[in-house]
Amino acid sequence: MQESTTAGELIAQLKPRKNQLDEHGLLRYGKMLIDGEWVGAASGETFESVYPGTGEVIANVASGGKEDVDRAVAAARRAFEEGEYKKMNGADRGKLLWKIADLMEANIEELAELETIDNGKPLVESLRVDLPQSIACFRYYAGWAGKTTGETIEPHARVNAFAYTLREPIGVCGQIIPWNFPIQMATWKIAPAIACGNTVVIKPAEQTPLSILRLGELMLEAGMPKGVVNIVTGLGETAGAALVDHPGVDKIAFTGSVEVGKLIMRNAAGTLKKVTLELGGKSPNIVFADSNLELAAKVALAGIFFNQGQMCTAGSRILIEASARDQFMEVLAGRAAKMTVGDPLDPKTRMGSLVSEEQMNRVLGYIDKGKEEGARLVAGGNRVGGSGYFVTPTVFDGVNNDMAIAREEIFGPVASVITFNDADEALRIANDSAYGLASAVWTNDLKKALTFARGIKAGTVWINTYNMTDNALPFGGYKDSGFGRELGAAALETYTQTKTVYVDLN
Ligand code: ADP
Numbered sequence: 001m002q003e004s005t006t007a008g009e010l011i012a013q014l015k016p017r018k019n020q021l022d023e024h025g026l027l028r029y030g031k032m033l034i035d036g037e038w039v040g041a042a043s044g045e046t047f048e049s050v051y052p053g054t055g056e057v058i059a060n061v062a063s064g065g066k067e068d069v070d071r072a073v074a075a076a077r078r079a080f081e082e083g084e085y086k087k088m089n090g091a092d093r094g095k096l097l098w099k100i101a102d103l104m105e106a107n108i109e110e111l112a113e114l115e116t117i118d119n120g121k122p123l124v125e126s127l128r129v130d131l132p133q134s135i136a137c138f139r140y141y142a143g144w145a146g147k148t149t150g151e152t153i154e155p156h157a158r159v160n161a162f163a164y165t166l167r168e169p170i171g172v173c174g175q176i177i178p179w180n181f182p183i184q185m186a187t188w189k190i191a192p193a194i195a196c197g198n199t200v201v202i203k204p205a206e207q208t209p210l211s212i213l214r215l216g217e218l219m220l221e222a223g224m225p226k227g228v229v230n231i232v233t234g235l236g237e238t239a240g241a242a243l244v245d246h247p248g249v250d251k252i253a254f255t256g257s258v259e260v261g262k263l264i265m266r267n268a269a270g271t272l273k274k275v276t277l278e279l280g281g282k283s284p285n286i287v288f289a290d291s292n293l294e295l296a297a298k299v300a301l302a303g304i305f306f307n308q309g310q311m312c313t314a315g316s317r318i319l320i321e322a323s324a325r326d327q328f329m330e331v332l333a334g335r336a337a338k339m340t341v342g343d344p345l346d347p348k349t350r351m352g353s354l355v356s357e358e359q360m361n362r363v364l365g366y367i368d369k370g371k372e373e374g375a376r377l378v379a380g381g382n383r384v385g386g387s388g389y390f391v392t393p394t395v396f397d398g399v400n401n402d403m404a405i406a407r408e409e410i411f412g413p414v415a416s417v418i419t420f421n422d423a424d425e426a427l428r429i430a431n432d433s434a435y436g437l438a439s440a441v442w443t444n445d446l447k448k449a450l451t452f453a454r455g456i457k458a459g460t461v462w463i464n465t466y467n468m469t470d471n472a473l474p475f476g477g478y479k480d481s482g483f484g485r486e487l488g489a490a491a492l493e494t495y496t497q498t499k500t501v502y503v504d505l506n
Contacts, residue, residue, distance in 0.1 A: 004343040004353070004388050007056035010117060027059040027114075029209065032068065032233050033216040035075035036226025042067040047206060047235065052120030052353040053344045053388045061209050064234035069201065069242035072230035076172040076199040077248055079227030085199070088225075090146010093194055097142035099222035100215075101135045107218060108135070114210040115183055116344050120353030120389065121307055123345050133471070134187040137487075140471040141191035148196055148492050150499075160506045166499040169197035170274060171250035173495065174243040176236075176264070177212065178256045179205035179355050180310040180411075186212045188475075189253050190229055192491040200229045201249065203240050205256075207355050209233045236260065247271045253494070254278070255312070258409075258434075258480050276484025276494050278312065278476055280409040281437030283458065284430035285315035285466060288423070289324035291442035292464075297331035300415070303440070303466035305339065305393050308354050309363075309413035312481070313438040315466050317399075317406055318417045319426055325419050329378070332417070333395050336379035341390045353389045354412060360389035363412030370396045370405040375416065401429045409435070423448060427455045436478030440466045459485075 011027065022028045030046060031038035040046075045063040050056065062068075079085045088096070104111060112126035121130075150165035175189040186202060193200050204212040209231075216231045232239050240260075244252055244267045251274040254264050261277040268275045285303055287296045303315030320328050344352035354360045360383065367381050380392035391413055399406050399416040406416045420426040430439060440462040441452040453461040459476045462468055469475055474490035476482060484494050 003385070004053035005345045006054050007051045007058050007117075010051065010345065011058065022060070024060065026057065027210065029059045029213045030062055032062045032064055032072075033213070033220075033229070033231040034068065034072045035078075035230065036220065041065065041234070042071075049118060049207070049210060050356070051117045052355055053117070055357065055387050055389070058117055059210060061206075061233045064203075064232040064239040066238070066242040068232050068234070069239060069246060072201045072232050073172055073243075073246050073248040075227035075230055076201050079225060080169075080171055080199040083227070084225035085228050093197065094142040094145035096222060096224060097138045097145060097191060097194060100219055100224070101138035101142065103218040103222050104131065104135045104138070104215070107214075111183060111211055111214055113345075114214055115208075116352070118208045118210045119179060119182060119355055120344050122349045122352045124347055124349065125307065130181055130184050134184045137184070137187045137471045138191050141195040144192070144489070144492060145195040148496050155502070161502065161504050163500055163502045166501065167496040168499055170495060170497055171198060172248060173198045173200050174246070174249040174252045175200055175202045176240050176243065176252065176254045176256065177202060177204045179207040180307060180312070182208040183211040183215060185255050186215065188486050188491075192486075192495050194228065196492060196495040198495055199227060201243060202229065202231050203243055204231065204233055206233070206235050241267065244268055244273075245270065249273060251275070251495075253484070261482060274494075276476075276486070277482035278484070278486060279437075279480060279482040280411070280435060281312045281314065281477070281481050282317055282407065282409055282433050282435045283313055283315050283438040283440075284317045284319050284433070284456075285440045286319040286426050286430060286442065286452070287321065287324065287328060288426075288441070288443040288445070288448065289321040290444050292444075293324055293328050294331055296442040297328050298335065299466045300332060301335055301339070301393075304415040305336070305351060305413050306467065308351060308391070310355060310359070310411050311467075313460070313467055313469070314411070315438075315440060316410060316414065316416060317401070317430075317433075318415055319420050319429060320417060321426070322419050322421050329397060329417070332415075333378040333397070336393045336395045336415070339393045341384060341392060351393065351413070354391060355389070357389055359412065360391060363391050363410055363414060366405055366408070366410045366412070366414060367394055370399075370403065370414070370416070373403045373405065375399045375403060375405060380413070401432055407433065423452070427452060431455075431457050434480040437476075437481035438462070438467075
């Protein structure tokens with residue numbers, strides 16, 4: 001592969017537009033947003049943010065801890081209880097969300113570059129997928145602001161009385177963000193929270209804080225009152241844990257690993273916080289022989305290799321009906337073998353770098369495990385390039401659903417292909433997983449598709465497509481993939497609470 005643009009070259013390219021480097025010549029993202037001000041960590045500590053394309057340091061980021069979280073939560077509480085934000089009605093909040101979207105759009109190239117140099121994903125994807133969807137998410141929730149309504153209810157055991165419900169914001173929301181879609185996951189959480197009148201303390205993943213910090217600047221520029229969204233950068237076990245433990249935080253919304261999700265649920269119990277968890281997946285993508293096999297294979301490739309496979313919805317278990325196996329595999333493995341990884345900043349690149357050395361080693365470990373377990377490697381399977389964290393698109397055929405590569409979430413570009421003989425067997429294999437985030441079925445038989453959609457235990461079922469998330473559609477997991485729904489009107493449920501008002505007319 002071609003060597004990646006170096007961080008030095010990159011920063012030099014960005015300089016004319018940003019024109020703001022820190023004293024070390026790195027990108028200027030060493031401060032956090034607390035109470036409308038940009039501040040360093042109370043401890044003065046920082047951590048390094050790395051460009052995965054070369055492994056070079058691009059920024060020193062404030063390493064927030066308990067004291068910083070305390071200040072951010074106090075600011076969010078003040079903003080929630082008093083001041084300018086409290087006086088804003090739904091229409092005002094809608095305008096604010098729309099303005100944020102407009103400013104993101106005006107700065108889309110810069111945000112996309114930041115996303116790519118922090119995460120390693122192809123620039124084209126940041127620019128054409130992550131950013132447009134994030135902007136659309138702010139606009140979607142701008143439309144919802146102030147439209148969460150209660151009901152009028154007739155008491156069941158009384159006459160001369162009536163009751164109504166109010167849908168009120170929850171208060172201060174702690175939002176913990178993963179590194180795979182940094183700005184998009186932040187948007188999914190910030191936009192509905194503000195639409196409902198909550199305030200936020202957000203903690204980006206330590207691997208990818210830059211785009212969210214830039215979003216913070218744009219939110220201030222849009223006129224967001226101080227303290228409404230605070231950004232505390234820092235490590236999970238310090239800043240993240242302090243947010244989860246804080247008695248002043250009313251709700252935690254988390255997207256990340258099952259392991260940390262369980263820990264958060266346990267720790268949040270101490271202060272009885274509301275918790276929503278969007279965790280991992282091992283999603284089955286089931287292809288019947290009667291489907292358009294060529295299309296199914298092409299979409300299956302995107303379903304597993306988009307974002308270098310670092311997606312909770314990744315279609316990592318591809319189930320193919322035995323009679324169509326050879327025809328399907330010719331397209332799937334043939335095309336996978338031809339896919340190339342490349343410089344994330346090159347506009348021609350469709351597959352970039354994994355997020356970190358740690359993640360790359362984890363993925364390579366699973367590839368070794370797949371070989372040891374007896375699966376047949378038919379494409380990829382190795383690291384490429386001397387620097388950066390690039391792994392070739394990998395396909396294992398002949399996978400058994402009991403193998404680790406079929407059971408555990410790899411979070412990388414590794415597809416496990418499992419063959420089945422009939423619909424019952426396909427459904428049994430699909431549901432034989434601890435996870436239940438997403439799934440897909442490919443068939444031209446309507447009855448088979450709809451029966452499958454009822455039978456699968458997953459939060460989303462795609463029919464004859466894959467990975468079609470949409471800002472209007474509820475998104476979340478069954479089983480170990482978590483609970484609570486993001487996006488759509490469903491997210492409004494998790495950012496409001498219901499108050500019953502009883503009126504006695506006697
Ligand atoms: P991954 O393993 O993919 O990095 P994690 O679940 O570890 O995913 O991380 C997702 C987010 O959770 C990150 O923002 C991370 O900093 C945060 N996090 C990690 N550990 C904790 C913790 N103990 N408490 C709160 N947040 C945490």
